[in-house]
Amino acid sequence: MSSSSSVLDPRALESLLQNIKETQTLSGLDDIRISILGKKGLLTEHMKTLGALSPDEKRTQGAFLNSFKSKIEEALESQKKLLETLALEDSLKEVWEDITLPIRPSISGKVHPLTQAKEEVLSFFTKKGFSLEEGPEIETSDYNFSDLNIPKHHPARQMHDTFYLKARNPQNPEEALLLRTHTSNVQIRQFKTKKPPFRFVSIGPVYRSDYDNTHTPMFHQIELVALEKGLNMGHLKGLLTEFLKFFFDLPELEIRLRPSFFPFTEPSAEVDIGYSHKDGKIVLGKAENWLEILGCGMIHPNVISNCGLDPSEIGGFAFGMGLERIAMLKYGIPDLRSFFEGDLRWLNHYGFSWGTSPSLFGSVVP
Numbered sequence: 001m002s003s004s005s006s007v008l009d010p011r012a013l014e015s016l017l018q019n020i021k022e023t024q025t026l027s028g029l030d031d032i033r034i035s036i037l038g039k040k041g042l043l044t045e046h047m048k049t050l051g052a053l054s055p056d057e058k059r060t061q062g063a064f065l066n067s068f069k070s071k072i073e074e075a076l077e078s079q080k081k082l083l084e085t086l087a088l089e090d091s092l093k094e095v096w097e098d099i100t101l102p103i104r105p106s107i108s109g110k111v112h113p114l115t116q117a118k119e120e121v122l123s124f125f126t127k128k129g130f131s132l133e134e135g136p137e138i139e140t141s142d143y144n145f146s147d148l149n150i151p152k153h154h155p156a157r158q159m160h161d162t163f164y165l166k167a168r169n170p171q172n173p174e175e176a177l178l179l180r181t182h183t184s185n186v187q188i189r190q191f192k193t194k195k196p197p198f199r200f201v202s203i204g205p206v207y208r209s210d211y212d213n214t215h216t217p218m219f220h221q222i223e224l225v226a227l228e229k230g231l232n233m234g235h236l237k238g239l240l241t242e243f244l245k246f247f248f249d250l251p252e253l254e255i256r257l258r259p260s261f262f263p264f265t266e267p268s269a270e271v272d273i274g275y276s277h278k279d280g281k282i283v284l285g286k287a288e289n290w291l292e293i294l295g296c297g298m299i300h301p302n303v304i305s306n307c308g309l310d311p312s313e314i315g316g317f318a319f320g321m322g323l324e325r326i327a328m329l330k331y332g333i334p335d336l337r338s339f340f341e342g343d344l345r346w347l348n349h350y351g352f353s354w355g356t357s358p359s360l361f362g363s364v365v366p
Protein backbone atom coordinates (compact mmCIF):
# COMPACT_ATOMS: atom_id res chain seq x y z
CA MET A 1 0.00 0.00 0.00
CA SER A 2 1.46 3.38 -0.94
CA SER A 3 1.74 6.08 1.69
CA SER A 4 -0.84 8.24 -0.06
CA SER A 5 -3.55 5.55 0.08
CA SER A 6 -3.40 5.66 3.88
CA VAL A 7 -4.74 9.20 3.94
CA LEU A 8 -8.37 9.14 4.94
CA ASP A 9 -10.43 11.80 3.28
CA PRO A 10 -11.83 14.24 5.89
CA ARG A 11 -15.07 14.34 3.91
CA ALA A 12 -15.49 10.62 4.63
CA LEU A 13 -15.91 11.57 8.26
CA GLU A 14 -18.85 13.87 7.52
CA SER A 15 -20.70 11.24 5.57
CA LEU A 16 -20.08 8.55 8.22
CA LEU A 17 -21.37 10.88 10.95
CA GLN A 18 -24.42 11.54 8.83
CA ASN A 19 -24.97 7.77 8.42
CA ILE A 20 -24.84 7.29 12.16
CA LYS A 21 -27.41 10.02 12.77
CA GLU A 22 -29.77 8.43 10.29
CA THR A 23 -29.54 4.94 11.75
CA GLN A 24 -32.77 3.95 13.48
CA THR A 25 -31.89 0.66 15.13
CA LEU A 26 -29.36 -0.43 17.74
CA SER A 27 -28.26 -3.34 15.58
CA GLY A 28 -27.76 -0.93 12.63
CA LEU A 29 -25.52 1.17 14.88
CA ASP A 30 -23.55 -1.89 15.85
CA ASP A 31 -22.98 -2.77 12.20
CA ILE A 32 -21.61 0.72 11.54
CA ARG A 33 -19.36 0.52 14.61
CA ILE A 34 -17.89 -2.77 13.38
CA SER A 35 -17.40 -1.49 9.83
CA ILE A 36 -15.37 1.47 11.13
CA LEU A 37 -13.78 0.43 14.42
CA GLY A 38 -13.89 -3.36 14.19
CA LYS A 39 -10.82 -5.55 13.54
CA LYS A 40 -11.18 -5.15 9.81
CA GLY A 41 -12.87 -1.77 10.02
CA LEU A 42 -12.07 1.26 7.92
CA LEU A 43 -10.26 3.10 10.64
CA THR A 44 -8.39 0.05 11.89
CA GLU A 45 -7.09 -0.61 8.38
CA HIS A 46 -5.83 2.95 8.10
CA MET A 47 -4.18 2.75 11.52
CA LYS A 48 -2.20 -0.24 10.26
CA THR A 49 -0.67 1.84 7.46
CA LEU A 50 0.78 4.47 9.82
CA GLY A 51 3.94 2.45 10.27
CA ALA A 52 4.97 2.98 6.65
CA LEU A 53 4.75 6.76 6.81
CA SER A 54 7.53 9.28 7.42
CA PRO A 55 7.74 10.59 10.99
CA ASP A 56 6.11 13.91 10.04
CA GLU A 57 3.27 12.31 8.12
CA LYS A 58 2.85 9.80 10.88
CA ARG A 59 2.32 12.60 13.40
CA THR A 60 -0.30 14.52 11.42
CA GLN A 61 -2.05 11.45 10.07
CA GLY A 62 -2.00 9.80 13.52
CA ALA A 63 -3.58 12.84 15.16
CA PHE A 64 -6.18 13.02 12.41
CA LEU A 65 -7.10 9.34 12.79
CA ASN A 66 -7.39 9.68 16.57
CA SER A 67 -9.75 12.62 16.39
CA PHE A 68 -11.68 10.82 13.63
CA LYS A 69 -12.02 7.86 15.95
CA SER A 70 -13.26 9.86 18.93
CA LYS A 71 -15.79 11.77 16.82
CA ILE A 72 -17.17 8.48 15.50
CA GLU A 73 -17.32 7.05 19.02
CA GLU A 74 -19.13 10.12 20.33
CA ALA A 75 -21.65 10.04 17.52
CA LEU A 76 -22.30 6.31 18.05
CA GLU A 77 -22.79 6.84 21.77
CA SER A 78 -25.17 9.77 21.45
CA GLN A 79 -27.24 8.03 18.77
CA LYS A 80 -27.39 4.93 20.96
CA LYS A 81 -28.68 7.00 23.92
CA LEU A 82 -31.25 8.65 21.70
CA LEU A 83 -32.53 5.30 20.40
CA GLU A 84 -32.69 3.89 23.92
CA THR A 85 -34.66 6.89 25.19
CA LEU A 86 -37.10 6.58 22.32
CA ALA A 87 -37.51 2.85 23.02
CA LEU A 88 -38.18 3.57 26.71
CA GLU A 89 -40.74 6.23 25.86
CA ASP A 90 -42.45 3.81 23.49
CA SER A 91 -42.67 1.08 26.12
CA LEU A 92 -43.93 3.56 28.75
CA LYS A 93 -46.78 4.44 26.43
CA GLU A 94 -47.92 0.84 26.72
CA VAL A 95 -47.59 0.40 30.50
CA TRP A 96 -48.98 3.79 31.44
CA GLU A 97 -51.26 3.83 34.45
CA ASP A 98 -53.51 6.54 35.81
CA ILE A 99 -52.31 7.11 39.36
CA THR A 100 -54.80 9.90 39.86
CA LEU A 101 -57.70 7.42 40.07
CA PRO A 102 -59.40 7.67 43.48
CA ILE A 103 -58.94 4.74 45.92
CA ARG A 104 -61.88 2.50 46.61
CA PRO A 105 -63.86 4.19 49.38
CA SER A 106 -64.78 0.82 50.87
CA ILE A 107 -61.29 0.01 52.22
CA SER A 108 -62.08 -0.54 55.88
CA GLY A 109 -59.21 -2.37 57.60
CA LYS A 110 -58.62 -1.56 61.25
CA VAL A 111 -55.42 -1.12 63.23
CA HIS A 112 -55.14 -3.78 65.94
CA PRO A 113 -55.13 -2.26 69.44
CA LEU A 114 -51.72 -3.80 70.13
CA THR A 115 -50.26 -2.11 67.06
CA GLN A 116 -51.83 1.15 68.13
CA ALA A 117 -50.48 0.84 71.70
CA LYS A 118 -47.03 -0.03 70.39
CA GLU A 119 -46.98 3.06 68.17
CA GLU A 120 -48.13 5.25 71.03
CA VAL A 121 -45.36 3.94 73.27
CA LEU A 122 -42.74 4.33 70.56
CA SER A 123 -43.90 7.81 69.64
CA PHE A 124 -43.04 8.87 73.18
CA PHE A 125 -39.70 7.15 73.65
CA THR A 126 -38.28 7.78 70.20
CA LYS A 127 -38.81 11.49 70.80
CA LYS A 128 -36.83 11.06 74.03
CA GLY A 129 -33.87 9.70 72.08
CA PHE A 130 -34.48 5.97 72.55
CA SER A 131 -33.95 3.66 69.60
CA LEU A 132 -35.97 0.53 68.90
CA GLU A 133 -33.97 -2.70 69.30
CA GLU A 134 -34.99 -6.29 68.78
CA GLY A 135 -33.79 -9.67 69.95
CA PRO A 136 -34.55 -13.29 69.09
CA GLU A 137 -37.61 -15.08 70.47
CA ILE A 138 -35.71 -18.38 70.56
CA GLU A 139 -33.01 -17.82 73.13
CA THR A 140 -30.31 -19.55 75.17
CA SER A 141 -30.67 -19.79 78.93
CA ASP A 142 -27.58 -17.59 79.27
CA TYR A 143 -29.18 -14.64 77.52
CA ASN A 144 -32.61 -15.22 79.06
CA PHE A 145 -31.40 -16.04 82.60
CA SER A 146 -27.74 -16.45 83.62
CA ASP A 147 -26.41 -13.16 82.23
CA LEU A 148 -29.37 -11.42 83.85
CA ASN A 149 -28.14 -12.59 87.24
CA ILE A 150 -30.61 -15.50 87.41
CA PRO A 151 -28.30 -18.47 88.00
CA LYS A 152 -29.30 -22.14 87.54
CA HIS A 153 -31.76 -23.38 90.19
CA HIS A 154 -32.78 -19.81 91.04
CA PRO A 155 -36.53 -19.84 91.81
CA ALA A 156 -37.10 -17.06 89.26
CA ARG A 157 -36.45 -19.60 86.50
CA GLN A 158 -39.45 -21.63 87.72
CA MET A 159 -41.55 -18.49 88.20
CA HIS A 160 -41.22 -17.72 84.53
CA ASP A 161 -42.89 -21.02 83.47
CA THR A 162 -40.44 -21.42 80.66
CA PHE A 163 -41.13 -23.29 77.44
CA TYR A 164 -38.06 -25.37 76.62
CA LEU A 165 -37.50 -26.55 73.07
CA LYS A 166 -36.14 -29.85 71.77
CA ALA A 167 -33.45 -27.91 69.90
CA ARG A 168 -30.10 -27.63 71.70
CA ASN A 169 -27.90 -24.61 72.18
CA PRO A 170 -25.26 -24.99 69.43
CA GLN A 171 -22.58 -23.59 71.79
CA ASN A 172 -23.55 -25.97 74.57
CA PRO A 173 -25.35 -29.13 73.35
CA GLU A 174 -26.12 -30.13 76.96
CA GLU A 175 -28.53 -27.26 77.12
CA ALA A 176 -32.00 -26.82 75.57
CA LEU A 177 -32.95 -23.63 73.79
CA LEU A 178 -36.03 -21.87 75.11
CA LEU A 179 -38.69 -19.33 74.14
CA ARG A 180 -37.69 -16.09 75.79
CA THR A 181 -39.75 -15.40 78.91
CA HIS A 182 -39.14 -11.65 78.81
CA THR A 183 -37.63 -8.97 76.58
CA SER A 184 -34.68 -8.52 78.97
CA ASN A 185 -32.59 -10.73 76.67
CA VAL A 186 -32.31 -7.66 74.44
CA GLN A 187 -30.36 -5.82 77.18
CA ILE A 188 -27.70 -8.51 77.23
CA ARG A 189 -27.46 -8.70 73.45
CA GLN A 190 -27.09 -4.93 73.19
CA PHE A 191 -24.60 -4.56 76.07
CA LYS A 192 -22.41 -7.37 74.76
CA THR A 193 -22.17 -6.13 71.21
CA LYS A 194 -22.23 -2.33 71.36
CA LYS A 195 -20.54 0.47 73.24
CA PRO A 196 -22.22 2.61 75.92
CA PRO A 197 -24.12 4.90 76.30
CA PHE A 198 -27.34 2.96 75.64
CA ARG A 199 -30.89 4.18 75.31
CA PHE A 200 -33.32 1.80 73.71
CA VAL A 201 -36.77 0.27 73.86
CA SER A 202 -37.61 -3.23 72.76
CA ILE A 203 -41.11 -4.47 72.12
CA GLY A 204 -42.00 -7.99 71.18
CA PRO A 205 -43.56 -11.34 71.97
CA VAL A 206 -42.54 -13.29 75.08
CA TYR A 207 -43.72 -16.76 76.14
CA ARG A 208 -44.77 -18.36 79.42
CA SER A 209 -46.67 -21.57 79.98
CA ASP A 210 -49.77 -20.07 81.58
CA TYR A 211 -53.40 -19.65 80.50
CA ASP A 212 -56.42 -17.98 82.14
CA ASN A 213 -58.27 -14.63 81.78
CA THR A 214 -55.20 -12.65 82.70
CA HIS A 215 -52.50 -14.90 81.21
CA THR A 216 -51.83 -16.16 77.69
CA PRO A 217 -48.86 -18.35 76.68
CA MET A 218 -47.68 -15.56 74.40
CA PHE A 219 -47.95 -11.88 75.17
CA HIS A 220 -45.94 -8.76 74.42
CA GLN A 221 -43.52 -6.89 76.62
CA ILE A 222 -42.03 -3.48 76.35
CA GLU A 223 -38.68 -2.99 77.92
CA LEU A 224 -36.90 0.29 78.26
CA VAL A 225 -33.20 0.53 79.02
CA ALA A 226 -30.83 3.41 79.66
CA LEU A 227 -27.19 2.82 80.53
CA GLU A 228 -24.89 5.79 80.82
CA LYS A 229 -22.88 7.73 83.41
CA GLY A 230 -24.76 9.46 86.21
CA LEU A 231 -28.23 7.90 86.06
CA ASN A 232 -30.25 7.30 89.24
CA MET A 233 -33.74 6.24 90.41
CA GLY A 234 -34.88 9.87 90.13
CA HIS A 235 -34.34 9.82 86.37
CA LEU A 236 -36.24 6.55 86.15
CA LYS A 237 -39.16 7.84 88.20
CA GLY A 238 -39.29 11.11 86.26
CA LEU A 239 -39.32 9.38 82.89
CA LEU A 240 -41.91 6.80 83.98
CA THR A 241 -44.21 9.44 85.40
CA GLU A 242 -44.05 11.50 82.24
CA PHE A 243 -44.59 8.44 80.09
CA LEU A 244 -47.57 7.06 82.02
CA LYS A 245 -49.31 10.46 82.08
CA PHE A 246 -48.73 10.76 78.35
CA PHE A 247 -49.81 7.23 77.51
CA PHE A 248 -53.02 7.32 79.54
CA ASP A 249 -53.55 10.92 78.55
CA LEU A 250 -54.13 11.84 82.21
CA PRO A 251 -52.04 14.76 83.51
CA GLU A 252 -53.35 14.07 87.03
CA LEU A 253 -52.59 10.33 87.07
CA GLU A 254 -51.22 9.29 90.48
CA ILE A 255 -48.17 7.03 90.45
CA ARG A 256 -46.26 5.25 93.19
CA LEU A 257 -43.11 3.15 93.29
CA ARG A 258 -43.24 0.19 95.68
CA PRO A 259 -40.04 -1.66 96.67
CA SER A 260 -39.82 -5.07 95.03
CA PHE A 261 -37.33 -7.65 93.83
CA PHE A 262 -35.95 -8.63 90.44
CA PRO A 263 -32.64 -10.48 90.13
CA PHE A 264 -31.47 -8.13 87.37
CA THR A 265 -32.19 -4.81 89.11
CA GLU A 266 -31.07 -3.38 92.43
CA PRO A 267 -32.86 -1.53 93.90
CA SER A 268 -36.07 -2.76 92.27
CA ALA A 269 -39.58 -1.41 92.35
CA GLU A 270 -43.03 -2.14 91.10
CA VAL A 271 -44.97 0.81 89.76
CA ASP A 272 -48.65 1.27 90.59
CA ILE A 273 -51.10 3.72 89.07
CA GLY A 274 -54.05 5.13 90.98
CA TYR A 275 -57.68 4.38 90.18
CA SER A 276 -61.14 4.74 91.64
CA HIS A 277 -64.48 3.05 90.96
CA LYS A 278 -67.27 4.93 89.30
CA ASP A 279 -70.58 3.31 88.28
CA GLY A 280 -68.99 -0.11 88.50
CA LYS A 281 -66.11 0.91 86.23
CA ILE A 282 -62.44 1.52 86.90
CA VAL A 283 -61.42 5.15 86.42
CA LEU A 284 -57.70 5.80 86.27
CA GLY A 285 -56.31 8.91 87.94
CA LYS A 286 -57.13 9.56 91.61
CA ALA A 287 -55.74 6.86 93.85
CA GLU A 288 -58.48 5.29 95.93
CA ASN A 289 -56.83 2.03 95.03
CA TRP A 290 -53.60 1.05 93.30
CA LEU A 291 -53.07 -1.11 90.25
CA GLU A 292 -49.69 -2.68 89.55
CA ILE A 293 -48.52 -1.85 86.06
CA LEU A 294 -44.82 -2.53 85.61
CA GLY A 295 -41.51 -3.61 87.12
CA CYS A 296 -38.36 -1.51 87.14
CA GLY A 297 -35.09 -0.74 88.85
CA MET A 298 -31.46 0.18 88.53
CA ILE A 299 -29.62 -2.40 86.42
CA HIS A 300 -27.80 -4.83 88.73
CA PRO A 301 -23.98 -4.44 88.75
CA ASN A 302 -23.65 -8.17 88.05
CA VAL A 303 -25.60 -7.77 84.80
CA ILE A 304 -23.28 -4.96 83.74
CA SER A 305 -20.13 -6.94 84.52
CA ASN A 306 -21.55 -10.12 82.93
CA CYS A 307 -21.60 -8.13 79.69
CA GLY A 308 -17.97 -7.07 80.02
CA LEU A 309 -18.71 -3.51 81.17
CA ASP A 310 -17.51 -1.89 84.38
CA PRO A 311 -20.32 -1.25 86.91
CA SER A 312 -18.15 1.26 88.80
CA GLU A 313 -17.96 3.33 85.61
CA ILE A 314 -21.45 3.08 84.25
CA GLY A 315 -24.98 2.43 85.48
CA GLY A 316 -28.55 2.67 84.35
CA PHE A 317 -32.14 1.70 84.72
CA ALA A 318 -34.68 -0.55 83.05
CA PHE A 319 -38.35 -1.22 83.19
CA GLY A 320 -40.56 -3.87 81.71
CA MET A 321 -44.29 -3.95 81.21
CA GLY A 322 -46.96 -5.88 79.36
CA LEU A 323 -48.23 -4.25 76.18
CA GLU A 324 -51.63 -6.01 76.39
CA ARG A 325 -52.05 -4.86 79.98
CA ILE A 326 -51.58 -1.17 79.26
CA ALA A 327 -53.70 -1.45 76.09
CA MET A 328 -56.54 -3.13 78.07
CA LEU A 329 -56.45 -0.36 80.65
CA LYS A 330 -56.31 2.46 78.17
CA TYR A 331 -58.87 1.22 75.66
CA GLY A 332 -61.19 -0.56 78.11
CA ILE A 333 -60.67 -4.08 76.73
CA PRO A 334 -61.90 -6.57 79.34
CA ASP A 335 -60.40 -9.92 78.23
CA LEU A 336 -56.74 -10.54 77.45
CA ARG A 337 -57.48 -13.63 75.37
CA SER A 338 -59.61 -11.67 72.92
CA PHE A 339 -56.44 -9.98 71.57
CA PHE A 340 -55.40 -13.20 69.88
CA GLU A 341 -58.68 -14.70 68.75
CA GLY A 342 -58.73 -12.95 65.38
CA ASP A 343 -62.45 -12.15 65.65
CA LEU A 344 -63.24 -9.46 63.06
CA ARG A 345 -66.23 -8.17 65.06
CA TRP A 346 -63.88 -7.58 67.98
CA LEU A 347 -61.36 -5.84 65.72
CA ASN A 348 -64.06 -3.64 64.22
CA HIS A 349 -65.13 -2.63 67.68
CA TYR A 350 -61.76 -2.10 69.38
CA GLY A 351 -59.58 -1.40 66.32
CA PHE A 352 -58.42 2.02 65.21
CA SER A 353 -58.75 3.79 61.91
CA TRP A 354 -55.60 4.26 59.88
CA GLY A 355 -53.77 7.46 60.64
CA THR A 356 -55.19 7.93 64.12
CA SER A 357 -52.71 9.98 66.05
CA PRO A 358 -50.34 9.46 67.72
CA SER A 359 -48.24 7.27 65.59
CA LEU A 360 -44.57 7.19 64.73
CA PHE A 361 -45.28 9.50 61.83
CA GLY A 362 -47.65 11.97 63.42
CA SER A 363 -47.05 12.15 67.11
CA VAL A 364 -48.65 14.32 69.76
CA VAL A 365 -45.58 14.27 72.02
CA PRO A 366 -44.49 17.87 72.59
Ligand code: PHE
Pocket residue numbers: 181182183184223262265295296297318319320321
Ligand atom coordinates in the same frame (compact mmCIF):
# COMPACT_ATOMS: atom_id res chain seq x y z
N1 PHE B 1 -38.09 -8.74 82.85
C1 PHE B 1 -39.06 -8.53 83.92
C2 PHE B 1 -40.17 -9.53 83.78
O1 PHE B 1 -40.48 -10.00 82.75
C3 PHE B 1 -39.59 -7.11 83.88
C4 PHE B 1 -38.54 -6.09 84.23
C5 PHE B 1 -37.74 -5.54 83.24
C6 PHE B 1 -38.33 -5.71 85.53
C7 PHE B 1 -36.77 -4.61 83.55
C8 PHE B 1 -37.38 -4.77 85.86
C9 PHE B 1 -36.60 -4.24 84.86
O2 PHE B 1 -40.79 -9.91 84.69
